[in-house]
Amino acid sequence: xxxxxxxxxxxxxxxxxxxxxxxxxxxxxxxxxxxxxxxxxxxxxxxxxxxxxxxxxxxxxxxxxxxxxxxxxxxxxxxxxxxxxxxxxxxxxxxxxxxxxxxxxxxxxxxxxxxxxxxxxxxxxxxxxxxxxxxxxxxxxxxxxxxxxxxxxxxxxxxxxxxxxxxxxxxxxxxxxxxxxxxxxxxxxxxxxxxxxxxxxxxxxxxxxxxxxxxxxxxxxxxxxxxxxxxxxxxxxxxxxxxxxxxxxxxxxxxxxxxxxxxxxxxxxxxxxxxxxxxxxxxxxxxxxxxxxxxxx
Ligand code: DGL
Numbered sequence: 596x597x598x599x600x601x602x603x604x605x606x607x608x609x610x611x612x613x614x615x616x617x618x619x620x621x622x623x624x625x626x627x628x629x630x631x632x633x634x635x636x637x638x639x640x641x642x643x644x645x646x647x648x649x650x651x652x653x654x655x656x657x658x659x660x661x662x663x664x665x666x667x668x669x670x671x672x673x674x675x676x677x678x679x680x681x682x683x684x685x686x687x688x689x690x691x692x693x694x695x696x697x698x699x700x701x702x703x704x705x706x707x708x709x710x711x712x713x714x715x716x717x718x719x720x721x722x723x724x725x726x727x728x729x730x731x732x733x734x735x736x737x738x739x740x741x742x743x744x745x746x747x748x749x750x751x752x753x754x755x756x757x758x759x760x761x762x763x764x765x766x767x768x769x770x771x772x773x774x775x776x777x778x779x780x781x782x783x784x785x786x787x788x789x790x791x792x793x794x795x796x797x798x799x800x801x802x803x804x805x806x807x808x809x810x811x812x813x814x815x816x817x818x819x820x821x822x823x824x825x826x827x828x829x830x831x832x833x834x835x836x837x838x839x840x841x842x843x844x845x846x847x848x849x850x851x852x853x854x855x856x857x858x859x860x861x862x863x864x865x866x867x868x869x870x871x872x873x874x875x876x877x878x879x880x881x882x883x884x885x886x887x888x889x890x891x892x
Contacts (some may be wrong), residue, residue, distance in 0.1 A: 615836050618643035618850070619827065620674030621683045622667075625653035625764050626863050627798030628685030631708065632849060633868050635683070637823035639831075641838040644849035645677055647877070651854035652884065654760035656729025656796070657686045663731065664693035669881030671701050679703060680836050683827055685797050687728060691735035704830045706771045710795030711817035712741040716749045718815060719791040723750045725784035725814070728795030730755040752787055756796060763798040766862050769805050777802060781810060793817045801867055810879045824860050852877045 619639075621632050625648050632646050647670050649655075655663050667689040671682055683703045684690050684697065690707035698705050708822075715724040732738055733753050744752060762773045784792065792814040794800055800818045831837040841844065848870060853860050857874030864872035 611835060612839070614680055615831075615838050616643070617680035617836075618645045619679050619681050619683065619831075620645045620647070620677070620679030621685050621849075622647045622670050622673075622674065622689075623649070623686040623797055624655035624666075624688065625650040625760065625798070627760065627763060627796060627801070629863060629868060630685075630797050630800040630818070631683060631685035632821050634820035634824040635827060636849070638821070639828055639838070641840050642831075643838070643846055645674060645679060646849050647674065647879075648851075648853045648855075648857075648860050649879075650764060650857075650860065653764055654729065655686065656693075656731050656760060658731070660692050660731070664696050665881045665883040667693045667697055668700055669879050669884075671697050671705075673877070673879045675701060675703055677710045681706070681827065681834070682829060683823065684708065685823070687732045687796050688734050691732045691737045694737075704834050704836070706823060706830055708797060708823050709737065709741060710767075710793050710818060711819045711822070712738075712751065712793060713745045714819075714822075715751075715791045715793045715817045718817075719749055719789075721788045721790040722748060723752065723784075723788040724791040724793060725781065725789045726751050726753045726793040726795050727756045727759070727780060727799055728753070728793070730762065732758070732795055738845075750787075751793075752784050752789060754784070756780065756799065759802070760796065760798045763801050763863070766859050766860060766866070768801045768867070774800075774805055774809065777805060778809060780869055781806070782813070785813060789814065791815045791817060794819075795831055801863075817853065823865045848872065850873065854879060 619642050683706045694707040767773050851872045851874040853874050860874045864870040
């Protein structure tokens with residue numbers, strides 16, 4: 596069995612093997628990135644994972660651009676200090692706003708996320724598709740570039756999902772109020788002939804069952820979490836960082852961190868991921884949130 600450090604008489608573990616054994620960091624403004632973590636666990640079961648929810652400062656979709664970049668960079672740097680070998684920015688809003696900056700500053704490979712405009716344009720038969728995403732994502736230059744690139748012959752109805760991130764953050768994925776809110780966003784899309792719905796925020800796949808219940812198969816749901824997990828796999832392979840299959844050092848459970856008390860993260864992990872998660876509270880100061888518990892915006 597491999598040992599952690601080279602030692603006399605024991606098998607020497609090379610630097611490459613040690614690097615591939617390091618964890619992958621996954622980060623979101625809050626609990627939405629758990630939908631990405633779920634896909635990563637299914638695709639890459641040998642990887643150790645660290646998950647950070649910045650729930651104290653969620654939703655990012657109602658923050659200014661500088662605040663989002665500041666928190667994304669601080670959390671990325673924190674994950675690097677914890678030994679992460681790669682980072683998944685499992686937040687469309689943070690990716691749209693700050694992936695270029697974070698890529699420039701961090702020394703580890705990065706995977707970002709973006710709304711599935713391309714698969715929607717490929718699959719929509721009516722050539723009308725709805726997009727639910729945060730206001731920040733929808734107004735970003737990255738999102739506009741996606742539309743310009745893939746949406747020439749398809750009409751995209753872009754709807755900011757006000758209130759939806761907050762619902763997931765309080766573990767509400769199915770209440771009557773939530774369904775009424777979702778209905779108010781989806782009915783105009785259906786009336787306009789949409790047959791496809793892009794879930795452009797990693798929190799929204801947790802509404803999958805409620806949406807299907809409401810619209811049946813009238814809308815094809817586009818959730819990119821499996822594509823993100825595959826992209827992570829490619830990136831790890833490119834950098835020679837993929838964990839060895841069956842590595843006995845890999846912990847069975849991800850390590851979960853939250854910038855709030857983590858109670859809702861624990862609850863959501865249990866109900867939607869069937870994981871008994873121990874969530875550790877962490878303080879990750881940043882330029883905009885230097886004082887503990889600051890709600891600066
Ligand atoms: N999960 C984040 C995303 O994909 C939510 C952003 C927010 O906190 O508003 O955009």
